[in-house]
Amino acid sequence: MTLAVSTTVTEIVAAELGRAPESLRPDTDLRAVEGADSIKVLRMVAKIEQAYGIELEDDEIFGLTTIDQVVAVVDKAIAREQG
Amino acid sequence: MTAATNQHYDLDPEIFARFLDPLRKYSSGLFDADTTSLEQAQRRKLSFVAGQLRLLGGERILDVGCGWGSLLLFMAQEYGCHMLGISPAARQHAYIAERVADLGLEKLVRTEVAQFESYEPERGGFDAVTMLGSVVHMAPLDAVFAKIRRALRRGGLLYLSESCFRSAAIRAAYDDRPGTEFVRHSIFGSGELRPLSELIAGAESAGFSIRAVHDLTSDYRRTIECWLENLRTLPDSPQRAELLHYLEIANAGWGYTTKHYALTCQKSR
Numbered sequence: 001m002t003l004a005v006s007t008t009v010t011e012i013v014a015a016e017l018g019r020a021p022e023s024l025r026p027d028t029d030l031r032a033v034e035g036a037d038s039i040k041v042l043r044m045v046a047k048i049e050q051a052y053g054i055e056l057e058d059d060e061i062f063g064l065t066t067i068d069q070v071v072a073v074v075d076k077a078i079a080r081e082q083g
Numbered sequence: 084m085t086a087a088t089n090q091h092y093d094l095d096p097e098i099f100a101r102f103l104d105p106l107r108k109y110s111s112g113l114f115d116a117d118t119t120s121l122e123q124a125q126r127r128k129l130s131f132v133a134g135q136l137r138l139l140g141g142e143r144i145l146d147v148g149c150g151w152g153s154l155l156l157f158m159a160q161e162y163g164c165h166m167l168g169i170s171p172a173a174r175q176h177a178y179i180a181e182r183v184a185d186l187g188l189e190k191l192v193r194t195e196v197a198q199f200e201s202y203e204p205e206r207g208g209f210d211a212v213t214m215l216g217s218v219v220h221m222a223p224l225d226a227v228f229a230k231i232r233r234a235l236r237r238g239g240l241l242y243l244s245e246s247c248f249r250s251a252a253i254r255a256a257y258d259d260r261p262g263t264e265f266v267r268h269s270i271f272g273s274g275e276l277r278p279l280s281e282l283i284a285g286a287e288s289a290g291f292s293i294r295a296v297h298d299l300t301s302d303y304r305r306t307i308e309c310w311l312e313n314l315r316t317l318p319d320s321p322q323r324a325e326l327l328h329y330l331e332i333a334n335a336g337w338g339y340t341t342k343h344y345a346l347t348c349q350k351s352r
Contacts, residue, residue, distance in 0.1 A: 055237055080206070081237075
């Protein structure tokens with residue numbers, strides 16, 4: 001897992017959920033965060049895709065629960081993009 | 084799907100030379116009021132494909148089911164595209180290799196003898212993929228579309244044209260009729276005519292955006308009329324008789340049981 005990716009993803013997630021980045025741990029269940037909903041998750045995914053110039057696969061997007069998992073699929077997509 | 088799939092395309096290339104246009108394009112042309120010859124219609128169609136793919140020049144294109152190479156040679160000559168053609172019919176490759184050498188296109192055009200189902204194209208290695216009348220020979224659709232999408236870069240385009248049953252109900256009624264069976268077994272070896280809705284569902288499931296659907300049914304009818312005219316001038320032979328029978332069945336069905344559609348899809352959000 002890339003530290004830089006983890007930091008950026010946490011910032012994006014925190015901004016979208018209206019939380020302080022420090023309040024989110026890598027294994028926080030994002031669905032359980034107060035105010036989180038599927039629309040916010042999609043906005044978060046769109047911002048992450050734009051930030052990295054990547055496109056996540058459907059099976060990667062639907063089923064994300066923690067920041068750790070988001071970082072893992074972003075790392076995978078970056079690797080794919082670089083061939 | 085099976086080796087038998089391409090028995091029809093592995094026939095003596097000479098008979099095809101005698102009823103197809105000079106490019107030997109064995110799929111629908113595109114006619115308009117100013118189109119007077121089959122060759123013009125075929126070139127116009129290839130330009131239409133280039134337009135759908137928004138080619139600017141130099142793109143990397145995978146042509147799945149490349150036939151006798153008309154699209155490979157056209158896109159290389161007209162757009163300087165880097166072309167890879169695949170087809171399981173070995174005789175087609177020998178012909179294409181000769182044409183490539185004649186035209187000095189060795190740096191731009193290469194082909195591989197392969198079944199698409201067992202072929203793995205370079206991931207993200209192509210700006211565009213073309214399939215003119217080849218998906219009819221392939222199954223399952225979901226796997227085919229998923230493989231094409233993997234082969235495309237982000238933003239890459241797929242152009243696919245195919246003959247389709249006019250609807251799911253027509254398919255249910257006609258799938259086991261003698262005419263359909265004859266075409267399936269004697270001509271294609273195997274082949275699955277599907278309604279357009281199934282092709283679109285397949286593209287959607289793989290994650291494609293659908294950019295355009297064009298109805299080319301009347302163009303295919305006219306294309307086949309040209310082929311039939313040419314065939315009727317040839318001396319009688321079993322091959323000629325079988326081709327006439329096939330093409331007459333095909334032309335009787337357009338608009339009633341069958342349609343010919345072009346689908347343009349993009350790997351995009």
